[in-house]
Each structure stands twice: as C-alpha cells, then as structure tokens.
Amino acid sequence: MSDATREIEALIELMARLPGLGPRSARRAVLHLIKRRGQVMAPLARAMAEVAATARECASCGNIGTADICDICRDERRATGELCVVEDVADLWAMERGQAFRGRYHVLGGTLSALDAIGPDELGIPRLLARIPEEGIGEVILALNATVEGQTTAHYIADALAGSAVRVTTLAQGVPIGGELDYLDDGTILAALRARKAL
Structure with a gap:
C-alpha cells in the first residue's frame, strides 16, 4: 500500500x-x-x-458556539423567564430549527445513569438550579428525550424544584416514547412544545 x-x-x-x-x-x-x-x-x-x-461550550447554557457566551444567552429578548432543559446540543438545535421557543436553554450533556456513574453533578444540575433564581426563571420546560433515562432525569429535576414558585412543565403530544428530539420534524417539536403540561 x-x-x-x-x-x-x-x-x-x-x-x-x-x-x-x-x-x-x-x-x-x-x-x-x-x-x-x-x-x-x-x-x-x-x-x-x-x-x-x-468552537467552545457556552459557559452559561452549554450550547456550542465560537464565543464564551452563546448568541442565545447574550440576546436580551430571550430573557423571557422560560428555561428549556435539553439533554444534548443536538436537541437544542432541533428546538431552534422549529423557531417555536424564544426563551433560553440549559444543556445537561446527558441523562442520569447509575450504571454509568452519571449523577446530578456530572450533568451540571446544581448549575441549572442556580441559574433559576439568578435569571428570574418562572418556568422550566423539561424537553428531555422520552426514554427511561430521560424521564428519570426529568423527575429528578422536578423533585428538586418541588415547593419552589417555579412552574415545571414537560413536552406533551407528538414526542413518541423512546423518541429523540434530534430525529423529529419541526412540526412535531412545535406541537409538543405548545402542548406542554405540568410534570
């Protein structure tokens, strides 16, 4: 050769x-x-x-961009009091493609998994919880994949916010069980976001 x-x-x-x-x-x-x-x-x-x-990770939300703070976090018009929590950057980009959500994001970088030794600290959940009062967040939208791990992570975050004044919602119709946001079409994501419900 x-x-x-x-x-x-x-x-x-x-x-x-x-x-x-x-x-x-x-x-x-x-x-x-x-x-x-x-x-x-x-x-x-x-x-x-x-x-x-x-390329670098946004210090605030975990998005990928070319600055320390991404365009979404720098945009004051996105300070709506809504924070959408996603598993991965690909999920954030999928949400942005649909242009249905105009708030800010928090990228976990995975889901809780005892087998893989991935706990709340590995996912930056303490940072997520700190962002809520810092940014005056009134609603946390848990847009996690409809997998066992995704739902376990969603329930963990919801439990951590129980008793606070923050409204916790999750995506509703349109997201199939076992489905991943990155593979869904824009219309499905839009319908799921609009039909979100309390967790």
Missing part, C-alpha cells in the same frame, strides 16, 4: 467514525470529496480547521 493510499484509507476510517456513516458510506463520501477537491474538499477542510480552533 502506497503512502497516498494509506492517507486515503486513514481518511475513510476517520469518516466511518461519524454517526450514520459506516465503512461503505465513508468510502463513497471520501471518493466524492476527492473528485471535488476544489469545490468541496478544500473549503470543508478549511471550515473544519476553523471550527476546531474556535
């Missing part, structure tokens, strides 16, 4: 690690990139290098 072939194979192996791409799909993607080096591959490589150098 030549050095050039070795480099191409290494690229295919890296691409195959991406979600939704197996070895065969990665091979097709790499071939497409090589055939369109000037139009696709070179700009993609530059964009990836730029994002690798500048």
Whole structure:
C-alpha cells in the first residue's frame, strides 16, 4: 500500500467514525470529496480547521458556539423567564430549527445513569438550579428525550424544584416514547412544545 493510499484509507476510517456513516458510506463520501477537491474538499477542510480552533461550550447554557457566551444567552429578548432543559446540543438545535421557543436553554450533556456513574453533578444540575433564581426563571420546560433515562432525569429535576414558585412543565403530544428530539420534524417539536403540561 502506497503512502497516498494509506492517507486515503486513514481518511475513510476517520469518516466511518461519524454517526450514520459506516465503512461503505465513508468510502463513497471520501471518493466524492476527492473528485471535488476544489469545490468541496478544500473549503470543508478549511471550515473544519476553523471550527476546531474556535468552537467552545457556552459557559452559561452549554450550547456550542465560537464565543464564551452563546448568541442565545447574550440576546436580551430571550430573557423571557422560560428555561428549556435539553439533554444534548443536538436537541437544542432541533428546538431552534422549529423557531417555536424564544426563551433560553440549559444543556445537561446527558441523562442520569447509575450504571454509568452519571449523577446530578456530572450533568451540571446544581448549575441549572442556580441559574433559576439568578435569571428570574418562572418556568422550566423539561424537553428531555422520552426514554427511561430521560424521564428519570426529568423527575429528578422536578423533585428538586418541588415547593419552589417555579412552574415545571414537560413536552406533551407528538414526542413518541423512546423518541429523540434530534430525529423529529419541526412540526412535531412545535406541537409538543405548545402542548406542554405540568410534570
């Protein structure tokens, strides 16, 4: 195997690690990139290098952006008193695609899992609870995936807020049991957000 072939194979192996791409799909993607080096591959490589150098987690909500505080947290119009709690950044982006929610977010970065030793501290739940009085939050919307772990996490947060003046709601219709927000269409997310109910 030549050095050039070795480099191409290494690229295919890296691409195959991406979600939704197996070895065969990665091979097709790499071939497409090589055939369109000037139009696709070179700009993609530059964009990836730029994002690798500048991407960071928002210090307030956990979103991914290029500044210490993301655009959503900096936007004063989003200080509505509503805080939407999501499991992952992909879920936040899914909510934003639908443009139904105009408040702020809190990204947990996962769900509670005793088997994986993921407790409240690993998810930043104490930071979430501290943000509520700091930002004058009146409603916490638990937009967690409808999985056992997601619902366990939702109940933990709801219990932690019990007795406070904060209204705790969760997404309602449209989100199937076992469903993940990132895979839902915008209309389903919009319907679920509008039909949220008290937990």
